[in-house]
Each structure stands twice: as C-alpha cells, then as structure tokens.
Amino acid sequence: MSTLFSRLQRKDAAHHLHPFTDSGDLAKRGTRIISSADGVYLTDGEGRRLLDGMAGLWCVNIGYGRQELADAAAKQFLQLPYYNSFFQCTTQPAIELSEMLGELAPADLNHVFFTGSGSEANDTVVRIVRHYWASLGHENKNVIISRHNAYHGSTMAGASLGGMKPMHKQGGLPIPDIVHIDQPYWFGEGRDEDPAEYGIRIARQLEDKINELGVKRVAAFIAEPVQGAGGVIVPPDSYWPEIQRICDAYDILLISDEVITGFGRIGHWFGADYYGTRPDLMPIAKGLSSGYLPIGGVIISDRVADVLKEKGGEFYHGYTYSGHPVCAAVALANLHILQDENIIEYVRNDIGPYLQDQWRTLGDHPLVGEVRGVGMLAALELAEERNPIKLFEDPSSVGNLARDFAIDNGLVMRAVGSKLIVSPPLIMQKQHVDELVQKARATLDDVATRVL
Numbered sequence: 001m002s003t004l005f006s007r008l009q010r011k012d013a014a015h016h017l018h019p020f021t022d023s024g025d026l027a028k029r030g031t032r033i034i035s036s037a038d039g040v041y042l043t044d045g046e047g048r049r050l051l052d053g054m055a056g057l058w059c060v061n062i063g064y065g066r067q068e069l070a071d072a073a074a075k076q077f078l079q080l081p082y083y084n085s086f087f088q089c090t091t092q093p094a095i096e097l098s099e100m101l102g103e104l105a106p107a108d109l110n111h112v113f114f115t116g117s118g119s120e121a122n123d124t125v126v127r128i129v130r131h132y133w134a135s136l137g138h139e140n141k142n143v144i145i146s147r148h149n150a151y152h153g154s155t156m157a158g159a160s161l162g163g164m165k166p167m168h169k170q171g172g173l174p175i176p177d178i179v180h181i182d183q184p185y186w187f188g189e190g191r192d193e194d195p196a197e198y199g200i201r202i203a204r205q206l207e208d209k210i211n212e213l214g215v216k217r218v219a220a221f222i223a224e225p226v227q228g229a230g231g232v233i234v235p236p237d238s239y240w241p242e243i244q245r246i247c248d249a250y251d252i253l254l255i256s257d258e259v260i261t262g263f264g265r266i267g268h269w270f271g272a273d274y275y276g277t278r279p280d281l282m283p284i285a286k287g288l289s290s291g292y293l294p295i296g297g298v299i300i301s302d303r304v305a306d307v308l309k310e311k312g313g314e315f316y317h318g319y320t321y322s323g324h325p326v327c328a329a330v331a332l333a334n335l336h337i338l339q340d341e342n343i344i345e346y347v348r349n350d351i352g353p354y355l356q357d358q359w360r361t362l363g364d365h366p367l368v369g370e371v372r373g374v375g376m377l378a379a380l381e382l383a384e385e386r387n388p389i390k391l392f393e394d395p396s397s398v399g400n401l402a403r404d405f406a407i408d409n410g411l412v413m414r415a416v417g418s419k420l421i422v423s424p425p426l427i428m429q430k431q432h433v434d435e436l437v438q439k440a441r442a443t444l445d446d447v448a449t450r451v452l
C-alpha cells in the first residue's frame, strides 16, 4: 500500500501541475492522495479516515457515495452520453434541468445558460451583461463593478471579476472595464465601527463608484452573497438591502454569484433568498451536481432573457459541454435528493443552527479573534492577542500550520491567511458536527503550543 502510495506521489510530482499550488514546494512535501469517500468521510492513500469539513471544495452538498447519482449517470451514458445544444438541438436532461432551475430560483429567474463550471458561468455573465445593454442601444454601458477579495473563478474574466490581487498580477488582469470597491469585511477592515453603519458605508461605495464613472457606463454589480474563498465573509445585515436599493435606484443589473451559496449551503435554495435580494443573473455550479460531475450555468431573469430574445440576435457564445446530458442528468438526481429529503429545511432549521452554536463555542479559545458563519458555512479568525485584537504578522504561516495540524487530527479544514474555514456536507448529523468542532479545538490547542 505505502509503496504504491509513494510511487504515485513521485509520478504526481513529475507530471501533474496542481491548481492554486506552488509546484516546487508541493514536490518537496508530497501530495495527499484521496482514494475513496463515503458520507462525510474521506479515506486517503495511506488508509487514514478524514472528516471532510470542506465538502470537497464547497460542493459535495449531499455527501459522498450516493447510488442515485451513479445510476442516473450510468443510465444516461448508455442512452446518450453526449450531444450538444448548438444548431437547434438539445437533450431531455438539459431541458428538464433548465425547467427545474427556473422553478427553484426566485421570482422571474426562469432561464438558464449552461456551462461546465463556475468560472465559465462568470465569463458568460460578462458576455450576457454587455450584450444585453448593447442590444438596448447602450454600447458604452459595459463596466462591471465587483469587490476586492471577491472570488469569481480562474478564467480571464472570472479572475478579473474576482478581486484577488495575486491573481491579477499573474496575467495582466483585470480585463478592461471591470472595477472593484471594498468588501464588507467588518472584522478585518471595520471593527472599530458599528457593524450596521459599516455595512451601509461600504455598500455606498457602489453608489459613489456609479456616480464617479457615470451611470451611462455602469452595466452591473456582481457579488457573492457570502464571500467564500475570500474567507467566509458574512456581510453585516445592513449591507445587502442597501446594495439592492442602489441597484434599483440606478437601474443596473445585480449579479448574485451563487456558486457556493446556491443549493442549500445557507439554508435556502439560493443566497438571494436568504438576503431577500432580487438578482437579474445568478451564476451557479458546485452544489448544482454536488460536485459529482462538472456542470455550471447562469440563471437569467425574464427581463434580461426577453431583451436577448427580442433584440439580441445570435449570441456568439457557448461551450461544447453546455447542457451536457450526463452532467445534467446527475444534477437533476442531485436536486431531487435535496428536495425529496428536505435537506434545505434541515440546514435552515436543524443542522445549520446546530453547527453555528457549536462553532461559536470555539470563541473562548485564546487563539480566536472572531467566530462567524451562516448555515453550513463557518470561519474563525486567529489572533495573537484578543483584547485588543492583535493579528499575526504572518497570517498564512499560522493558517497553514493549523490546516496541517487539522489533518493530523483527522479533519479537513481550509486556511485563508489566518482565517480557518469550514463548509461541510449539508447532510452532516449532529455527531459529525460535534466531531468537527472537537477536532477544530484540538487543532487550536496544537497551534497554540507553537505560536503563543
């Protein structure tokens, strides 16, 4: 077993370049090979069991090993493994999935453009938004306002919409006509202020930016309801109503990036339902298929779709795998499980509140500066001193130390700087949450012995 394991590690180092990885560093440390999974547990190549606090990468919402998804894929593979949606064609799973998404999505979001991923969904968003305004005769209304430290994917447009400086640096991004305002990160950037006032002040940067550029130039605002990859940043309650007011007042499109917050993650079908916003476009992926197969899309309002249909002409955009029938069949099976097993309600009323209560007990630990979360998303901020807060000089090294100790303790948890974050499968039971929190506490104790 371990010889196969080390052989695979050597081959991996020789041939496989990993996403978001320092390849030189990884080759020295060796990869962790995950070989199987069941429910909320992973098994690695050395046979160790790990509690998956990240649901893969924010996506395995229904947990691992569901027979129904394997059956749906096998059936569709044999009946029709592939056909495209170009040239007046489509397939039954793609049709049924678009109908179901239209029913689940809020208000008048009744149309879907399929993609292979969340990044492709956001590239599609840029194309649709600019084409929409151009079709109405507003050729110059093409600026999209986003936020610093947002994550919207890794393609050229996705990374441009995102607000991660190190990503922009590699590749000359952002592309033209994408600008960024501040994120609503109260603990990191506003903790001397009243949170409600801070939320309003940061939201009004959108209004200031629109006025600075001129509303004739501004097409849309894009944001994650709760920032995920940026560190599970939950905005103050005052933030989203003010953003919605500004989008309405200036008549710019609101794009709610639901790639993480969609499909039950925060106890509703979509983050827009939780915050009561009225988006015009919603990029989706991840939990759409619980990560079993790659599929994403953009859910689009009647307002936008009607203009595209009546005035847009041919939309010169699409992917070979848009509406892939096997991926769509698996996504359908996944949505039926979420629906039939009342998993959204379970997150909202039961396991979500339980996770939040238990996670907050970590707030008494000497290393913890803040605990926060919503639904099945949670984060804690490591701090060197608590009163007043003093943050670590090198946040990434303490975060990475914690992440490595967590693995030693049998828990997959992610570190973003000195933020530790979890986004577990939605089907966790209370005993799994207890195990998660107990292992997180053991990890904090381990880190404390090294840094305090």
Ligand SMILES: *Cc1c(COP(=O)(O)O)cnc(C)c1O
Pocket: 116, 117, 118, 119, 120, 122, 151, 152, 153, 154, 224, 228, 229, 257, 258, 259, 260, 285, 286, 296
């Ligand atoms: C993961 C993510 C994306 C990108 O999705 P991919 O499938 O990795 O391309 C986009 N937006 C948000 C909010 C995400 O979390």
